[in-house]
Amino acid sequence: MTACKRESGAPGAGPQSSIPEVTAAKPIAKRLKDWDEFTGRLTSRERVDIHARVSGYVTEVSFKEGTEVKAGDLLFTIDPRPYQAIVERAEAMLAQARTTAELAGVEAKNATALRQGQAISAEESERRLKSAAGEQAGVRGAEAALRAAKLDLEFTQIRAPISGRISDARVTEGNLVSGGTQNATLLTTIVALDPIYCEIEADERSVLKYREMHKSGERVSAMFERIPAEMALINQEGWPHHGEVDFVDNQINPATGTIRARAVFPNADHLMAPGFFAKVRIPGSGEYDGLLIRDSAVGDDQGSSFVWVLDEKDKAVYRPIVLGPLLDGMRVVRSGLKAEDRVVVLGLMSVRNGVQVKPTMTDMQPAAPTK
Incomplete structure (x- = not known):
């Protein structure tokens, strides 16, 4: 053993x-700071639907579809010849109105001298003075008609009102388009890309927390000042995009119990586009050890x-x-x-x-x- x-x-x-x-x-x-995460969608800072202001046939499409354009670039041309003729007629009518007004002015001036010499009656003198004033009003009306005609002629060249990425041409050369304020033909769409917005919906509990923090001085509310925000797209790690919350709506949506807010982010390379899904985080507390x-x-x-x-x-x-x-x-x-x-x-x-x-x-x- x-x-x-x-x-x-x-x-x-x-x-x-x-x-x-x-x-x-x-x-x-x-020193740490908590962050609260939300989901949202990217939206354009500016979006413009390009409509025809005057009616006519499209004679030229001057942009490449899906590319970036600058404010003032020529997009479409509508046949200007009918509007050029209207401008020339308005110019002729203005010249005629000015001639008539000059003649009436001479008669009114003579009427004043003749009235002082008792050569014409007071009624005739008054008629000539009123006639001169009426012809001057006719000149102003002819000038306004000419300006309107020139404006319609200018509208035959449709230019980009903002800089951004343009969509496709909804109407091609040779097609008739309708202008005006109602039922005007949609020609294309432009969206601005830099900076770009991300719209989020914050739940009611979070909103109340942020307002309590503002009340206690722990963290300022986005209702009064811009606060930092960070964003990532679905294929990105971490939070590579840094921006600010620049807008909070004025009421809670009773149907969803959320309030709409908006963050703005730089997009200098124009790789982010409206409609992308994104994750956004904002400070959920003040700094603490x-x-x-x-x-x-x-x-x-x-x-x-x-x-x-x-x-x-x-x-x-x-x-x-x-x-x-x-x-x-x-x-x-x-x-x-x-x-x-x-x-x-x-x-x-x-x-x-x-x-x-x-x-x-x-x-x-x-x-x-x-x-």
Whole structure:
């Protein structure tokens, strides 16, 4: 029996020879700010439907469909000849009106002299003066008709009112279009691209939270000042686009329980277009002192979160914590940890409460992968 007894120093003799190895790190202490996320759609800052102002046949389409145009660029030309003829007729009528007005003015001037010499009656003098005034009014009317005719002639050249990306031509050369303010023919559409808007719907609970924060001075409300906003498209990681919330509607929609808001973002490369789905985040709190840990270090215990913390004897201690949101890939810890605590980040499966471990310290922020 003595010969069969294993020596205490033999390999694998006792539990002290199998101390688990773990990797631990201290939480990152820094000034933090919570962010609230919303979904939205990109919309154009300006959108113009190009309609014909005068009727006629389209003689030229001067743009390439789907490209960018600048304000003032020629888009369509409507046959100007009928309107040029109207302008020439109006010019002739104006010349005739001016001649008639000059003759009436001479007669009115003579009537004044003749009246002083008692050569004509007062009624005749008054008639000539009124006739001169009427002819001057006729001149002004002819001038207004000429301006209107020239304006219609100008409208035969349809130019871009804004800069942006243009759609396709809904009407091609040779087709008759209708002008005017009603039932005018739609020719094309232009949308402005830089900057670009993202419209979001904020729920009532969030709106009340933001107004309480404004009331307490924790964070300004977007109703009174612009606040920062960050955005990502569905194929983008992180929050690469930075802008501002520049508009909040004046009432809650009772059907949805949300309020409409709008963020504006630079779009210098014009790669973002109206209609894209986007994620937007805005500050959900003021700045505060907080701790960050790796999300992989957090365990779940029947709906409660916990981490393993090492005491001064390198024994694992079960520590319940209250978590906040993810921030740049790290998890915010609301309570339960201190900045000097050593948190197990690797080797969690081999850790039990009160078990002695062999720790290796590392940085809480994982190193960026090398390419």
